[in-house]
Amino acid sequence: MKKNIKRIITPALMALAFGSVTVGGTFALFTDKAETTITVESGKVDINSTASNLKAYSMDPADNKKEVTRTDGTFYNGGTYALANQTLTLERITPGDRVEFDLASENASNVAIKYRFAIQTSGDATLLGGLVIRINDQVYSSTYPQKWNFLAASAALPTDKATMHVSVELPQERGDEYQNLSASLVFAFQAVQGNAEIQ
Numbered sequence: 473m474k475k476n477i478k479r480i481i482t483p484a485l486m487a488l489a490f491g492s493v494t495v496g497g498t499f500a501l502f503t504d505k506a507e508t509t510i511t512v513e514s515g516k517v518d519i520n521s522t523a524s525n526l527k528a529y530s531m532d533p534a535d536n537k538k539e540v541t542r543t544d545g546t547f548y549n550g551g552t553y554a555l556a557n558q559t560l561t562l563e564r565i566t567p568g569d570r571v572e573f574d575l576a577s578e579n580a581s582n583v584a585i586k587y588r589f590a591i592q593t594s595g596d597a598t599l600l601g602g603l604v605i606r607i608n609d610q611v612y613s614s615t616y617p618q619k620w621n622f623l624a625a626s627a628a629l630p631t632d633k634a635t636m637h638v639s640v641e642l643p644q645e646r647g648d649e650y651q652n653l654s655a656s657l658v659f660a661f662q663a664v665q666g667n668a669e670i671q
Contacts, residue, residue: 515583519629519661522576526555531568531644539570560657562640567650570641577629577636577661584625584666588618589633595655602650605657606639608632620670633661 529539530548546552551564553571562571579585591612593600605612628634638659642650664670 515665516581517583517585517663517665518580519585519587519663520578520580521558521659521661523555523558523560523573523659524576525572525574526553526560527572528553529570529572536568536644539568560640565642567642567646568644570639572637572639575636575638575659577634579623579627579629579663581623581663582626585623585663586620586666586668586670587623587629587661587663588620589636590618590660590662592658592660593655596653599650599653599655600657602642602646603655603657604639604641604643606641607636609637622666624666 528542528545528547530542532538532540533548540548542548542553545554547565547569549564549566549569551562551566551569553563554561555573560571560573562569579587589607591605623629640657
């Protein structure tokens with residue numbers, strides 16, 4: 473009888489052990505998970521300008537009170553003018569030479585901005601002081617800075633800034649003190665994000 477009990481207990485213990493392994497292998501917990509995904513995209517401050525419609529004029533050699541249009545890249549006295557890669561180059565200009573062009577600008581920013589138009593200069597101060605610069609028929613000095621203006625996100629520039637007619641002239645009455653000098657002018661739209669503190 474002792475032997476039979478041992479035979480019954482042993483398989484029973486094995487079945488119990490096996491059963492506990494099986495139950496342990498399928499044991500599960502209640503779980504939950506909450507996620508928040510944050511995507512980040514930065515804004516863009518972007519103003520573009522394009523110069524076009526370049527025209528040049530020189531004084532008429534037969535009548536120095538009258539201008540003649542130049543279309544071949546040269547001024548009457550041998551100077552040259554060229555617009556390439558948004559750079560206007562005037563070489564060997566003489567009194568009475570003038571160029572005109574259109575400056576088309578657009579706001580491609582997708583955030584609010586503050587912007588202004590400025591003329592940045594470098595080179596000989598005498599020559600810069602002798603040039604007459606007009607924007608939309610208004611005379612401006614070579615150190616002309618505009619005040620900062622606010623523009624909402626994706627808004628268009630005001631009409632008078634979106635297309636500006638610009639002329640640069642060395643007037644006929646300029647004399648010997650303007651000979652053999654060089655300078656450069658940069659017509660620039662400057663923009664910063666709309667909440668920036670600027671002076």
